[in-house]
Amino acid sequence: xQEGKTVQRRSFALAFVGTGAVLAVLGILLHFILxxxxxxxxxxxxxxxxxxxxxxxxxxxxKGTRLTPTIAFSGKTAKRFLTNNAIMLALMVLIVVICxxxxxxxxxxxxxDILTQSSTRLIIALGICFALLIAGxxxxxxxxxxxxxxxxxxxxxxxxxxxxxxxxxxQIPVFIPIIAAIAxxxxxxxxxxxxxxxxxxxxxxxxxxxxxxxxxxxxxxxDLPPNNSQPIxxxxxxxxxxxxxxxxxxxxxxxxxxxxxxxxxxxxxIWFVLNKTVFGKNVYAIGGNRExxxxxxxxxxxxxxFIFILASFMxxxxxxxxxxxxxxxxxxxxxxxETDAIASCVVGGVSLNGGIGTVGGxxxxxxxxxxxxxxxQFIGISPMWQQIIKGVIIAVAVAIDMSKYKRK
Amino acid sequence: xxxxxxxxxxxxxxxxxxxxxxGVTLKVRPGSVHxxxxxxxxxxxxxxxxxxxxxxxxGGEIIFDGKKRTINTSKExxxxxxxxxxxxxxxxRFRPVMENIWLGRFPxxxxxxxxxxMIKQTKELFKEVDLDIDPEVLAGTLSASNLQLVEIAKxxxxxxxxxxxxxxxxxxxxNETEHLFKIIRQxxxxxxxxxxxxxxxxxxxxxxxxxxxxxxxxYVGTWPAKELTTDLIINRMVGRDMTNRFPPKTYTPGxxxxxxxxxxxxxxxxxxxxxxxxxxxxEILGIGGLVGAQRTEMVEALFxxxxxxxxxxxxxxxxxHIKSVRDAKAHGLALLTEERRASGVFGILSIExxxxxxxxxxxxxNGVLQEGKRxxxxxxxxxxxxxxxxxMEELMQNLSGGNQQKxxxxxxxxxxxxxxxxxxxxxxxxxGAKYEIYTIMHDLIxxxxxxxxxxxxxxxxxxxxxxxxVMCEGRVTGILxxxxxDSVQVMRxxxxxxx
Numbered sequence: 013x014q015e016g017k018t019v020q021r022r023s024f025a026l027a028f029v030g031t032g033a034v035l036a037v038l039g040i041l042l043h044f045i046l047x048x049x050x051x052x053x054x055x056x057x058x059x060x061x062x063x064x065x066x067x068x069x070x071x072x073x074x075k076g077t078r079l080t081p082t083i084a085f086s087g088k089t090a091k092r093f094l095t096n097n098a099i100m101l102a103l104m105v106l107i108v109v110i111c112x113x114x115x116x117x118x119x120x121x122x123x124x125d126i127l128t129q130s131s132t133r134l135i136i137a138l139g140i141c142f143a144l145l146i147a148g149x150x151x152x153x154x155x156x157x158x159x160x161x162x163x164x165x166x167x168x169x170x171x172x173x174x175x176x177x178x179x180x181x182x183q184i185p186v187f188i189p190i191i192a193a194i195a196x197x198x199x200x201x202x203x204x205x206x207x208x209x210x211x212x213x214x215x216x217x218x219x220x221x222x223x224x225x226x227x228x229x230x231x232x233x234x235d236l237p238p239n240n241s242q243p244i245x246x247x248x249x250x251x252x253x254x255x256x257x258x259x260x261x262x263x264x265x266x267x268x269x270x271x272x273x274x275x276x277x278x279x280x281x282i283w284f285v286l287n288k289t290v291f292g293k294n295v296y297a298i299g300g301n302r303e304x305x306x307x308x309x310x311x312x313x314x315x316x317x318f319i320f321i322l323a324s325f326m327x328x329x330x331x332x333x334x335x336x337x338x339x340x341x342x343x344x345x346x347x348x349x350e351t352d353a354i355a356s357c358v359v360g361g362v363s364l365n366g367g368i369g370t371v372g373g374x375x376x377x378x379x380x381x382x383x384x385x386x387x388x389q390f391i392g393i394s395p396m397w398q399q400i401i402k403g404v405i406i407a408v409a410v411a412i413d414m415s416k417y418k419r420k
Numbered sequence: 421x422x423x424x425x426x427x428x429x430x431x432x433x434x435x436x437x438x439x440x441x442x443g444v445t446l447k448v449r450p451g452s453v454h455x456x457x458x459x460x461x462x463x464x465x466x467x468x469x470x471x472x473x474x475x476x477x478x479g480g481e482i483i484f485d486g487k488k489r490t491i492n493t494s495k496e497x498x499x500x501x502x503x504x505x506x507x508x509x510x511x512x513r514f515r516p517v518m519e520n521i522w523l524g525r526f527p528x529x530x531x532x533x534x535x536x537x538m539i540k541q542t543k544e545l546f547k548e549v550d551l552d553i554d555p556e557v558l559a560g561t562l563s564a565s566n567l568q569l570v571e572i573a574k575x576x577x578x579x580x581x582x583x584x585x586x587x588x589x590x591x592x593x594x595n596e597t598e599h600l601f602k603i604i605r606q607x608x609x610x611x612x613x614x615x616x617x618x619x620x621x622x623x624x625x626x627x628x629x630x631x632x633x634x635x636x637x638x639y640v641g642t643w644p645a646k647e648l649t650t651d652l653i654i655n656r657m658v659g660r661d662m663t664n665r666f667p668p669k670t671y672t673p674g675x676x677x678x679x680x681x682x683x684x685x686x687x688x689x690x691x692x693x694x695x696x697x698x699x700x701x702x703e704i705l706g707i708g709g710l711v712g713a714q715r716t717e718m719v720e721a722l723f724x725x726x727x728x729x730x731x732x733x734x735x736x737x738x739x740x741h742i743k744s745v746r747d748a749k750a751h752g753l754a755l756l757t758e759e760r761r762a763s764g765v766f767g768i769l770s771i772e773x774x775x776x777x778x779x780x781x782x783x784x785x786n787g788v789l790q791e792g793k794r795x796x797x798x799x800x801x802x803x804x805x806x807x808x809x810x811x812m813e814e815l816m817q818n819l820s821g822g823n824q825q826k827x828x829x830x831x832x833x834x835x836x837x838x839x840x841x842x843x844x845x846x847x848x849x850x851x852g853a854k855y856e857i858y859t860i861m862h863d864l865i866x867x868x869x870x871x872x873x874x875x876x877x878x879x880x881x882x883x884x885x886x887x888x889x890v891m892c893e894g895r896v897t898g899i900l901x902x903x904x905x906d907s908v909q910v911m912r913x914x915x916x917x918x919x
Contacts (some may be wrong), residue, residue, distance in 0.1 A: 288791075289784070289787050289788055290787050290789065293773060296769060300768050300769050301766045303763035306745065306763075307723075308744045308745075308778040309745040315808075367769070403565065
């Protein structure tokens with residue numbers, strides 16, 4: 013049972029630094045050798061992978077004191093590595109296959125597109141993860157996105173647009189409608205939290221009820237004369253800039269979407285909340301053992317209320333960004349986003365039984381879905397097949413994940 | 421059939437990182453009661469799970485009924501004639517008792533379940549084991565002890581050749597234990613063998629024919645029960661001398677009243693009513709009583725987990741109203757609950773997180789954690805409890821029961837309580853760790869804290885408490901001084917209102 017080799021963590025880390033450095037140099041060399049019309053940005057990706065390996069090695073070296081000094085290599089640890097990272101490995105295989113079929117996939121621009129498309133999804137997934145961490149769920153996410161989109165755009169149309177929602181509204185500062193939109197979402201979020209915390213309702217039912225209410229309220233608002241359920245258009249440029257600005261647009265480089273740094277900002281913020289605050293610890297505690305949390309004096313009511321308010325804030329932000337990106341809104345915006353967000357979280361290792369889940373996992377879960385969607389589209393696979401593949405991935409990912417916890 | 425109905429030879433079972441069983445042997449004669457003993461973590465439950473098809477052994481052989489067997493599932497075990505009463509009961513609460521019993525083998529008529537036949541079979545079964553429960557009542561409405569008896573009846577209903585009983589008496593009163601023994605003798609006379617796991621020495625010596633002792637996953641030996649005494653068993657279980665089960669008292673309890681409970685009542689008429697008592701500074705007040713005496717409910721109410729409708733509570737001479745756990749905590753109360761796993765530990769969180777959870781706010785500024793302070797407090801608190809753990813990052817679920825209990829005490833010490841309420845502090849903890857918990861209790865008293873200890877174990881109650889308060893059916897039936905308290909007195913008060 014115990015065969016296999018053990019390696020000093022130090023040499024393990026150094027191996028990573030070494031290979032990483034070689035890959036990085038190779039990347040730079042290849043940049044001058046390879047024909048850019050055939051392999052596109054491949055050298056840059058090799059350079060990137062090399063740098064990542066170096067960073068990992070350095071991390072192992074400096075943080076190694078808290079870890080075991082040796083690493084064992086055996087059939088067992090290999091198997092554990094495979095089950096723990098199965099989805100990531102499958103994703104890499106998929107990327108390599110796509111790259112062979114369609115070398116144009118190897119472009120920095122493709123990577124940036126994928127990151128841009130992931131941005132709003134990630135923000136919504138990071139909102140929903142709190143509800144999942146307390147073994148609940150939040151079905152109202154998608155409708156809140158729609159609500160925020162409709163409210164924000166309704167007050168932000170250009171003065172010359174024919175079909176204005178508020179014909180006589182002057183040019184108000186951009187932040188006012190954004191705050192109004194997010195505040196409306198947070199109001200419904202508070203209702204979610206109140207129903208769950210006060211009446212001990214299962215979040216599935218509480219948020220289902222609120223979801224239906226939001227859609228109704230949003231549709232009523234959308235149907236107000238003179239708009240009468242017309243799609244909202246003619247959105248002001250200073251608002252769409254929030255979703256469409258491209259940074260560092262130099263020469264042929266298409267620039268980086270502003271959505272990427274925004275998503276990074278919110279990711280860091282949520283990571284901080286989950287790992288470095290009393291609130292985050294209480295979320296994990298309630299998810300891990302609610303009874304014990306009550307006995308320990310955790311304010312369960314306040315925590316749950318705050319979970320749903322924070323989540324609705326994130327959906328509101330997501331809705332505003334979606335509206336800005338697409339420069340418009342209807343009451344059907346965001347429909348079904350919650351299922352995508354839940355699926356991303358689960359594929360990223362968040363347990364539906366509560367208490368288990370990391371921000372890193374959620375980020376990779378979201379990226380996996382976007383890469384699959386984008387990649388399959390790239391090699392011309394029909395959207396119907398894409399749906400099937402997406403479903404298979406969810407099922408396989410969760411099956412592998414569950415096998416980790418199964419007792420033998 | 422040979423001399424034995426069951427032979428488990430040289431059984432080995434490895435879990436990641438631990439050898440849970442290392443060449444264990446167990447041989448059971450037909451129609452005998454074979455006790456399996458060992459400290460927690462000695463591997464008793466693991467061995468039984470191998471026999472019952474829940475785990476699969478990595479080495480060794482199982483010979484049952486004269487043939488070598490591999491048992492892969494619990495169903496195979498049941499079909500062979502091995503049934504098991506689990507340590508923890510998992511009834512389907514919203515279904516009738518009888519459905520819980522016949523689950524998976526309902527009497528059928530065509531494609532439909534034959535309800536009449538099921539009622540009849542259940543009644544016959546209950547008559548056989550002398551149990552008076554309506555087969556159609558919902559399982560969730562039964563008391564813990566009745567559930568346990570139903571579970572025993574269920575095991576009997578399989579007509580097995582061997583019944584494994586894993587701590588069957590942990591929620592039974594003395595009378596019910598007697599009842600169980602009657603059932604066991606009846607089963608024995610039919611040739612059924614019992615494997616009996618328990619921590620209660622007196623019980624083991626009374627009911628069993630042979631005793632197998634395990635220690636740290638290894639086989640220590642098998643002896644006829646006649647040749648054993650409590651001391652001998654403990655000796656062989658822990659591998660060291662344990663002449664004293666309780667540390668010597670080196671303190672004198674104070675007389676100053678720190679907590680005055682005056683006539684408190686629950687809104688539920690069947691729960692605690694008109695409870696009054698004083699807790700003195702630096703004493704251990706034991707609360708004795710039978711299961712259902714509402715002791716747990718009463719202390720949970722003091723801790724803000726349940727409602728109190730009338731009466732008052734004074735702490736240090738000042739009235740205090742408890743509306744929530746946070747109030748109780750702020751007033752220096754701490755509670756270690758009876759159900760460690762259900763309402764104490766966070767299994768999937770680290771030791772550090774488990775330790776600081778009740779005092780989280782002390783290690784944060786404006787809601788942001790102060791990692792260094794937090795880690796240091798968790799580490800020091802656990803070191804003072806002598807918790808055995810490889811690191812503060814270790815997951816709670818990987819610790820033994822005794823160490824988990826130490827982490828829970830460490831948790832509450834961080835809230836700087838002056839009154840600790842310990843509800844069954846040593847339940848499910850092995851002998852060695854029990855002694856450590858007792859020592860910790862004495863240390864806490866010496867630091868000027870006071871302790872309320874609920875215990876259903878008579879020796880613990882008499883050995884540890886400075887005064888013993890006894891409850892029966894929600895009322896206080898007496899408070900005995902250390903000199904007055906003996907098992908007869910306590911039992912008399914615990915059954916004061918019963919027939």
